[in-house]
Amino acid sequence: MKNSIIVLLTVLSLLISCRTLNKRKQLQKPxxxxxxxxxxxxxDTGYNGHPFVKTPNLDAMAKQSVVFDRFYAAAPVCSxxxxxxxxGRTPMRTNVVNHGHxxxxxxxxxxxxxxxxxxxxxxxxxxxxGSVQKESPTCPGQQGFDEWLxxxxxxxxxxxxxxxxxxxxxxxxxxxxxxxxxxxxxxxxKGDDKPMFAVTxxxxxxxxxxxxxxxxPGSDSLYKDAGKWRDYYLExxxxxxxxxxxxRVLREMEIEDNTIVWFCSDNGGLNKAxxxxxxxxxxxxxxxxxxxxxxxWPEKLKPEHISVPATTMDINPTILNIAGxxxxxxxxxxxxxxxxxxxxxxxTHPPIGFWxxxxxGQATYSDRIIKRLMEARQAGEPTPYPERLLKNVNQFxxxxxxxxxxxxxxxxxxxxxHRIEKNGEVTIELxxxxxxxxxxxxxxxxxxxxxxxMLQELERWQASIFDSLEGxxxxxxxxxxxxxx
Numbered sequence: 001m002k003n004s005i006i007v008l009l010t011v012l013s014l015l016i017s018c019r020t021l022n023k024r025k026q027l028q029k030p031x032x033x034x035x036x037x038x039x040x041x042x043x044d045t046g047y048n049g050h051p052f053v054k055t056p057n058l059d060a061m062a063k064q065s066v067v068f069d070r071f072y073a074a075a076p077v078c079s080x081x082x083x084x085x086x087x088g089r090t091p092m093r094t095n096v097v098n099h100g101h102x103x104x105x106x107x108x109x110x111x112x113x114x115x116x117x118x119x120x121x122x123x124x125x126x127x128x129x130g131s132v133q134k135e136s137p138t139c140p141g142q143q144g145f146d147e148w149l150x151x152x153x154x155x156x157x158x159x160x161x162x163x164x165x166x167x168x169x170x171x172x173x174x175x176x177x178x179x180x181x182x183x184x185x186x187x188x189x190k191g192d193d194k195p196m197f198a199v200t201x202x203x204x205x206x207x208x209x210x211x212x213x214x215x216x217p218g219s220d221s222l223y224k225d226a227g228k229w230r231d232y233y234l235e236x237x238x239x240x241x242x243x244x245x246x247x248r249v250l251r252e253m254e255i256e257d258n259t260i261v262w263f264c265s266d267n268g269g270l271n272k273a274x275x276x277x278x279x280x281x282x283x284x285x286x287x288x289x290x291x292x293x294x295x296x297w298p299e300k301l302k303p304e305h306i307s308v309p310a311t312t313m314d315i316n317p318t319i320l321n322i323a324g325x326x327x328x329x330x331x332x333x334x335x336x337x338x339x340x341x342x343x344x345x346x347x348t349h350p351p352i353g354f355w356x357x358x359x360x361g362q363a364t365y366s367d368r369i370i371k372r373l374m375e376a377r378q379a380g381e382p383t384p385y386p387e388r389l390l391k392n393v394n395q396f397x398x399x400x401x402x403x404x405x406x407x408x409x410x411x412x413x414x415x416x417x418h419r420i421e422k423n424g425e426v427t428i429e430l431x432x433x434x435x436x437x438x439x440x441x442x443x444x445x446x447x448x449x450x451x452x453x454m455l456q457e458l459e460r461w462q463a464s465i466f467d468s469l470e471g472x473x474x475x476x477x478x479x480x481x482x483x484x485x
Contacts, residue, residue, distance in 0.1 A: 029195040029323055030297065031259040032114070033182075033246070034085065034315065036199075037239055038078060038126060038154055038206040041269015042071075042276025042290040044236055050274055052223070053233045057244030061263065062294055066301050066342055071293025072311040072411070073267045076282050076356055078153075079128045081266040081312050082201065086110055086129065086143070088316030088333035092355055093468035095393055096129055100153075100362030102391045103129040105137040106474045108327050110316045111144025111197065117325045120194045122185040123148040125178040125201035126155070128364065133373065134165025136389040141165060145199075149181040152366040154206035160370035167374035173211045174203040175235070179242040183249050190253055202242065205235035207270075213237045229271055247296075257299040260322070262315060265291035278439045284356050284407045284418065285439050295342075306341060309349050309413050314338045331473040349413065353461045357406035396471035401463065410458035417444075417454040428455060 042048060046055045047062040074084035079099040080091030086109040087094050095104045111121045123140040127150040130138025140148035141164060149163045155174045160167065170177050182200045189196050204211055209231035213219045216237070223230040243263065250256040268288040269275045277286020293310070295301065313335030320326075321337040334353070340346035369385060376384050383389070410417045414434035420427040430444040430451045444451045467473070 028258070029117070029119070030299075031186075031196040031198075031255060032119075032319055032323070033186075033196075033198045033200060033259065033261045034319075035243060035246070035261060035263045036082070036085070036125075036201045037236075037263075037265040037292075038201070038203055039267065039270055039281055040205055040236055040239070040265040040292065041271060041274050041280070041287070042265075042292055043274030044205075044233070044269050044271070045292050048276075048292060052226070054222070054237050055240040057240045057247065058263070058292070061243070061247060061261070061296055064298065064303050065294040065296040066303070067305045068293040068295075068310045069305050069307050070309045071264060071291055072289045072309060072352065072354075073265065073291050074312045075354065076267045076284060076288030077361065078126070078206075078266045079361075080356075082127075082129050083107075084311070084313045084335070085199075085315050087331075088313055088320075088335040089331065090313065090334045090353060090355075090465060090468075092358065092465050093331070093334075093473060095469065097359045097469075098357065098361040099128070100364045101129075101359075102131070102138045102393050103143075104393045104474075105142070106393075106471075108330055109144045110319060111140075111199070113144075113320050113325045113327050114197045114323060115144050115146070116327070117323055118194055119197040119323075120189050120192060121145045121147075121197045122182070123150060123199045123201075124181040124185070125149075125199070126151050126153060126203050126206075126366075127201070128153050131388050131390075132162035132165075132370065133383060133385075133389060134162075138390065138393060139165065147185060149178070151203060152369055153364040154203045155366050156203065156208060156210045159203075160367045160374065162370060162373075167370055167377060169371075169374070173214075173238065175211055175239050175242050176214065178202055179245055182246065186249065186253070190255065200246070201266075202239050204239045205232050205270075207232075209235050211235045211238050214241055216241070232270055259297070260319070261296045262294070262319075263296075264293040264312060264315075266312075267291065277437060282356075284354050284409045286416075286433070286437065289354060295338075301342065304342075306338075308341055308347065309352065309411060310338055310341070311335060311349075311352055313352075331468075351410055351412040351457065353408070353410055353458065355404075355406060355408040355462065355465065358404070359406075396469075399466045399469060401466060404459070404462045408458060408462060410454050410461070412454060412457070415450065415454065417451060417458060419455060419458055430454070 047059045073081040077099040080096045083091040083094045083096035083103045087107045123145040132150045159174045223233045268281045272280045275287030276290035279285040279287040317335045318338045405421045408419045418429040429442045431439040
């Protein structure tokens with residue numbers, strides 16, 4: 001009897017030890033926080049040399065991070081870039097062909113993948129790749145997020161938001177409210193057995209630029225000489241303050257060492273002079289695509305600068321490989337794991353494709369729509385926007401091959417080829433970005449052979465986009481996701 005008790009106690013002890021070990025292994029996975037600005041250009045930071053804009057927290061983070069000196073948004077407008085982060089794919093593949101379009105529920109998001117690996121997940125801020133109605137399969141709650149506070153598009157003062165599907169009208173500045181919710185999530189789950197994944201997508205510095213820095217001495221006179229850009233820069237400084245709050249809380253909670261914070265912007269800036277290249281937001285030229293980007297992970301990564309081009313499509317595969325997550329029926333991702341580049345075992349990035357204005361964007365008035373949804377719910381009325389539950393995500397039209405209207409580009413460093421199709425007419429431009437970062441000297445004639453080779457590569461890539469839009473990426477098992485949400 002005594003021996004039996006000893007054996008039983010030994011088995012129980014082993015079970016407890018294994019359970020504790022498994023928990024420790026899970027806790028060893030890094031916390032992950034993805035932070036995104038809305039319309040901040042590459043040059044609109046102190047660390048990238050802006051002559052007067054104040055971003056002390058971004059500057060401090062840059063000194064402790066892997067800084068990508070040539071980081072690209074997947075598109076020159078917001079919604080497509082956000083879809084690229086969620087999926088690791090060229091955004092047009094996901095149905096997000098321009099701003100305001102919805103990402104298909106068939107896609108596997110980074111939140112779903114990390115949730116399957118034991119992460120608790122939260123989304124806070126500007127969504128703009130689907131509905132914020134709880135019953136829609138395109139809302140954050142049905143795209144892998146356990147907790148969420150979301151606006152449909154940009155929001156500013158006293159915004160209308162959806163909190164886990166409940167419509168609310170908090171008072172204050174949108175960027176502060178976004179960070180408040182992020183910090184509440186982190187503090188709530190810090191003591192849990194699960195690692196945390198949070199997405200914080202600021203509504204700033206998007207117009208109408210009504211937000212102001214908080215408790216900043218002299219802010220009333222700050223940027224007085226910036227003319228029409230003053231309010232834009234004030235919102236950048238407010239957003240910088242909120243990033244500083246995040247980094248400070250992580251250190252106060254003593255979890256910063258094993259927490260990844262990845263910061264970037266969703267597209268080029270509004271001011272051509274500081275956008276980081278030719279043109280600005282809305283353009284496939286460098287000024288519309290090049291954005292600030294940096295990755296901080298004190299426990300694993302030393303500060304350095306990476307000059308090789310990288311993109312928002314790389315965030316998904318990099319994070320999932322770090323977390324050791326592989327998903328069944330994963331559609332082909334265009335992004336790559338950046339860790340070999342960071343570690344120096346790789347020196348190049350595969351060619352990167354961009355394509356904008358194949359279709360027009362769709363206007364989304366966040367406050368107006370959510371306010372009306374709130375009023376309808378309070379009155380017991382049906383949704384006033386039934387069309388906004390799904391839009392066209394269940395449609396897989398057959399497309400006319402070869403009709404590739406819009407502006408596309410193929411970045412094969414240091415070369416960048418542009419293909420511009422309008423009314424059936426195609427124009428080709430070729431630039432060497434290393435020698436000509438402002439894309440002012442078109443070499444498509446003098447480098448005709450190179451231009452033709454790159455054009456063929458670009459058009460093959462565009463053909464694969466058509467296949468994706470037609471639904472050919474979704475295997476039978478993956479398509480079942482739509483029916484189980």
